[in-house]
Amino acid sequence: MTMTQQHRIGSGFGAHSTAADVLDGIDLTGRTVLITGGYSGLGKAATEAMARAGAEVLVPARRPETARNALRDYAEVAELDLADLDSIRIFAERFLDTGRAIDIVIANAGVMAYPRERIVPGWEAHFAINHLGHFALVNQLQPALRPGARVVSVASSGHFLSDIRWGDPHFDHDYDPWQAYGQSKTANALFATHLDTLGVRAFAVHPGSILTPLQRNISRAQQIAQGWITEDGRQAAGFKTPAQGAATAIWAATAPQLDAYGGAYCQDCDVAEPATTEDMLVGGVKPWAVDPDAAARLWAMSREFTGLDSFSADRVSSPDGDSDVA
Numbered sequence: 001m002t003m004t005q006q007h008r009i010g011s012g013f014g015a016h017s018t019a020a021d022v023l024d025g026i027d028l029t030g031r032t033v034l035i036t037g038g039y040s041g042l043g044k045a046a047t048e049a050m051a052r053a054g055a056e057v058l059v060p061a062r063r064p065e066t067a068r069n070a071l072r073d074y075a076e077v078a079e080l081d082l083a084d085l086d087s088i089r090i091f092a093e094r095f096l097d098t099g100r101a102i103d104i105v106i107a108n109a110g111v112m113a114y115p116r117e118r119i120v121p122g123w124e125a126h127f128a129i130n131h132l133g134h135f136a137l138v139n140q141l142q143p144a145l146r147p148g149a150r151v152v153s154v155a156s157s158g159h160f161l162s163d164i165r166w167g168d169p170h171f172d173h174d175y176d177p178w179q180a181y182g183q184s185k186t187a188n189a190l191f192a193t194h195l196d197t198l199g200v201r202a203f204a205v206h207p208g209s210i211l212t213p214l215q216r217n218i219s220r221a222q223q224i225a226q227g228w229i230t231e232d233g234r235q236a237a238g239f240k241t242p243a244q245g246a247a248t249a250i251w252a253a254t255a256p257q258l259d260a261y262g263g264a265y266c267q268d269c270d271v272a273e274p275a276t277t278e279d280m281l282v283g284g285v286k287p288w289a290v291d292p293d294a295a296a297r298l299w300a301m302s303r304e305f306t307g308l309d310s311f312s313a314d315r316v317s318s319p320d321g322d323s324d325v326a
């Protein structure tokens with residue numbers, strides 16, 4: 001999908017649609033859905049809606065007990081820390097051992113505006129958790145993806161803040177928490193762009209603006225200054241509820257209308273238009289977040305960092321005949 005194909009398709013849904021609205025009439029009985037971070041914020045709203053529509057929902061969680069308490073008995077919880085490649089491998093191996101298949105992955109978990117933080121092996125935290133962790137997870141779950149499976153990458157209009165920093169993705173220089181978040185969200189979008197060319201129907205979504213624990217690193221004063229909350233603590237106009245915030249990802253995961261739009265970046269339950277403003281509340285998609293060449297380049301970079309690539313045609317043999325997959 002190139003930028004020229006980023007145009008609304010008239011889905012019949014919009015910014016106010018909820019997760020339940022877009023699932024109305026859709027029966028997910030017998031489908032298995034994996035939602036990272038599906039126990040907080042919009043991920044939790046997505047988990048609830050998918051389970052209500054009949055899906056078996058699996059929620060990998062870095063805090064399994066918290067997740068179990070949040071979800072009671074309507075989703076299965078398993079331990080996974082996206083900041084830790086060993087944890088991702090163990091989760092994936094255990095899942096593959098069960099022989100189960102996956103119909104939908106919603107790569108939703110994320111962090112925002114972290115103070116400078118590095119995770120082993122020296123990766124910048126936003127890039128590592130939001131992007132590389134999901135890259136590693138989806139690649140290792142590849143054998144379980146049922147034909148026709150969809151992968152939805154929860155990006156953000158935060159991608160406006162930064163293209164991929166090709167020469168310094170881990171911020172060895174000039175760390176800025178917003179640029180770090182922005183880069184990771186561009187990466188989420190490009191991940192879907194390229195994955196879709198490798199035979200798995202994939203979409204990226206901007207969920208809208210929703211007050212959730214994601215803002216935990218931002219002071220109340222900063223949130224007021226940004227116009228996210230009013231002086232008396234109410235959310236600003238234009239913000240969504242978690243159920244509205246979950247709707248676009250669920251629509252992208254299930255809408256038959258999207259079959260012909262693989263790789264699209266979506267918002268407000270429709271394909272997004274090219275961005276014509278710097279206003280992230282208005283949104284749209286910047287060219288660098290859906291550029292196929294950049295998406296292929298990021299895939300190659302991510303393969304280099306993680307040693308994983310289960311989808312690309314050249315994954316099995318390097319020129320000297322050895323496997324290039326760790």
Ligand SMILES: NC(=O)c1ccc[n+]([C@@H]2O[C@H](COP(=O)([O-])OP(=O)(O)OC[C@H]3O[C@@H](n4cnc5c(N)ncnc54)[C@H](OP(=O)(O)O)[C@@H]3O)[C@@H](O)[C@H]2O)c1
Pocket residue numbers: 036037038039040041042043060061062063080081082083108109110111112129154155156157158206207208209210211212213214215
């Ligand atoms: N809220 C918005 O306005 C907004 C706007 C645009 C995009 N988004 C995107 O939407 C997604 C969900 O955000 P949200 O607002 O629902 O935030 P949230 O309530 O903070 O949920 C984020 C989830 O990600 C999990 N997570 C964080 N680090 C993890 C790790 N290392 N391993 C595994 N899980 C991890 C969190 O687990 P813990 O609870 O254990 O920390 C939490 O369950 C994010 O990707 C975010 O970038 C949100």
